[in-house]
Amino acid sequence: MKQIDPKTLYRQSVDLAALGGDGPVAFDAVPEAPRTAATLSDQAREVAALFSDRPISRRLLAGSVRALDFVALAALGLTTLAIAGGFDDGIRTAAVGIGAALAVLFVQALEGYQIAAFRNFASQLGRVLAAWGMLFAGAAALAFFTGRMEGGEGLLVARWFVGGVAWFFASRAILTRLVVGWTRDGRLERRAVIVGGGKLAEEVIRGLEAQRDNDIRICGIFDDRDDERSPAMVEGYPKLGTVPELVEFGRIVKLDMLIVALPITAALRVQQMLRKLWVLPVDIRLSAHSDKLKFRPRNYTYEGSLPFIDVVDKPLADWDAVSKRIFDLVVGTLALVALAPLMVGAAIAVKATSKGPIFFRQKRFGFNNEVISVWKFRSMFVDLCDADVKQAVTKGDPRVTPVGRFIRKTSIDELPQLFNVLSGELSLVGPRPHAIMAQTENRMWDNVVDGYFARHKVKPGITGWAQINGWRGEIDTPEKIRKRIEHDIYYIENWSILFDIKILALTPFRLFDTRNAY
Numbered sequence: 001m002k003q004i005d006p007k008t009l010y011r012q013s014v015d016l017a018a019l020g021g022d023g024p025v026a027f028d029a030v031p032e033a034p035r036t037a038a039t040l041s042d043q044a045r046e047v048a049a050l051f052s053d054r055p056i057s058r059r060l061l062a063g064s065v066r067a068l069d070f071v072a073l074a075a076l077g078l079t080t081l082a083i084a085g086g087f088d089d090g091i092r093t094a095a096v097g098i099g100a101a102l103a104v105l106f107v108q109a110l111e112g113y114q115i116a117a118f119r120n121f122a123s124q125l126g127r128v129l130a131a132w133g134m135l136f137a138g139a140a141a142l143a144f145f146t147g148r149m150e151g152g153e154g155l156l157v158a159r160w161f162v163g164g165v166a167w168f169f170a171s172r173a174i175l176t177r178l179v180v181g182w183t184r185d186g187r188l189e190r191r192a193v194i195v196g197g198g199k200l201a202e203e204v205i206r207g208l209e210a211q212r213d214n215d216i217r218i219c220g221i222f223d224d225r226d227d228e229r230s231p232a233m234v235e236g237y238p239k240l241g242t243v244p245e246l247v248e249f250g251r252i253v254k255l256d257m258l259i260v261a262l263p264i265t266a267a268l269r270v271q272q273m274l275r276k277l278w279v280l281p282v283d284i285r286l287s288a289h290s291d292k293l294k295f296r297p298r299n300y301t302y303e304g305s306l307p308f309i310d311v312v313d314k315p316l317a318d319w320d321a322v323s324k325r326i327f328d329l330v331v332g333t334l335a336l337v338a339l340a341p342l343m344v345g346a347a348i349a350v351k352a353t354s355k356g357p358i359f360f361r362q363k364r365f366g367f368n369n370e371v372i373s374v375w376k377f378r379s380m381f382v383d384l385c386d387a388d389v390k391q392a393v394t395k396g397d398p399r400v401t402p403v404g405r406f407i408r409k410t411s412i413d414e415l416p417q418l419f420n421v422l423s424g425e426l427s428l429v430g431p432r433p434h435a436i437m438a439q440t441e442n443r444m445w446d447n448v449v450d451g452y453f454a455r456h457k458v459k460p461g462i463t464g465w466a467q468i469n470g471w472r473g474e475i476d477t478p479e480k481i482r483k484r485i486e487h488d489i490y491y492i493e494n495w496s497i498l499f500d501i502k503i504l505a506l507t508p509f510r511l512f513d514t515r516n517a518y
Helices: 006-013 042-050 058-084 090-109 121-146 151-184 198-209 243-253 267-277 319-353 402-409 417-423 452-457 478-493 497-510
Strands: 190-195 216-222 237-241 257-260 283-287 301-303 306-312 359-365 371-377 427-429 461-463
Touching: 042 216, 042 237, 042 243, 058 090, 058 151, 058 319, 090 121, 090 151, 121 151, 190 198, 190 243, 198 216, 198 306, 216 243, 237 243, 243 267, 257 267, 267 283, 319 371, 319 402, 319 417, 319 427, 319 497, 371 417, 417 461, 427 497, 452 478, 461 497
Parallel strands: 190 216, 190 257, 216 237, 257 283, 427 461
Antiparallel strands: 283 306, 301 306, 359 371
């Protein structure tokens, strides 16, 4: 997808007939949107199709370049030492590491890791070479005044300096080419939707488009109002639907930000909207450019000169998501190896004691409300399996096999979900993935608990905070599902790697409590 002016993009691609015109539809084959409580219009689905490519995180990109610079400069320095036979000198080795770290800090101070700098080869090369030169000038001055520079060390330092210059030339040439291409394709952006139309939305759009190097791509406008206060087009962007439809649109497009363009004084209306929107895994910002309350500056965050009030932050964004994924891969692989004998034994027992397959796959809700297939050891007689979980398993349930009763009580039936973890569908720790037709007292769980789908703002897990606090097993009352959701939301809002480790460490001990496990 080539990046062009957003207004031109919509004029060329949106079904003009939906806006009262006679223009042709630009996209003939648009994927059908999932049917949920709110069905998107054809126009909204056409716009969603424009943003099918997953964007690249600017923070991850800048952080990766920093890491590569440090590793490359340290490797060049250590290689120089090794060639000269000085690799076994602890002081010199430490100096290389410190020098590489200082070089990264100097480049950072000169704004050499900004995306705007990455787009311009000459600009970023000048910054990194200036930082690299400052490091060596400072080191030379220090050596001169302390008299610690020996004759042979000058040649080593010169070789490292030249190697660093060569690295910066080559790496920045490649980086510039990549970043320019990603920018052209619209992947280095934060995708945003304006909530609320009219004059306030118009002012927000103008303010954002006036910012230099603005990375916010406006995907459209959603508003519940249907009168002159909310026209069909604002500053060239179409109104794509209502707030309930925005929830579905956000799941398709993978939005990064929702900008609420409503006055802060309209507190009740803002609150009503936020209750519908907070289920999405996005940053929610309240526009404050027309704010008459005049909070202190520290209460605002800024996009250029535009002030916003942070309402909700996206959970597990950028490096948090990377660190959790690495944790899942490493610990999940180790767990799979360690538990392989137990899993083989369970598979043999399931196959030997009842007819049918060893494994059972069940449709569950995953991240961002997407439906995934979760692996389990089969614990029911094959002709009585309930793939949709319309009827929860109860104590003494005749559908469960004798072996199935044991592996369910001990949660051994859940171990194949390690394959879901390695494939990226599940995490080791997170809200448990619920069946898509799960219900209590003939009511779907999203109708029992307000904000139920907020638990899907992160990947579901094999174990979770609710489970180790005793909320596992049968859910036969509304209070039980409410308690689960309370614990799930607490986990999302307080996540850390240490929190995951704590939950994993406690899980084996909590499994001894089998009172609610059938």
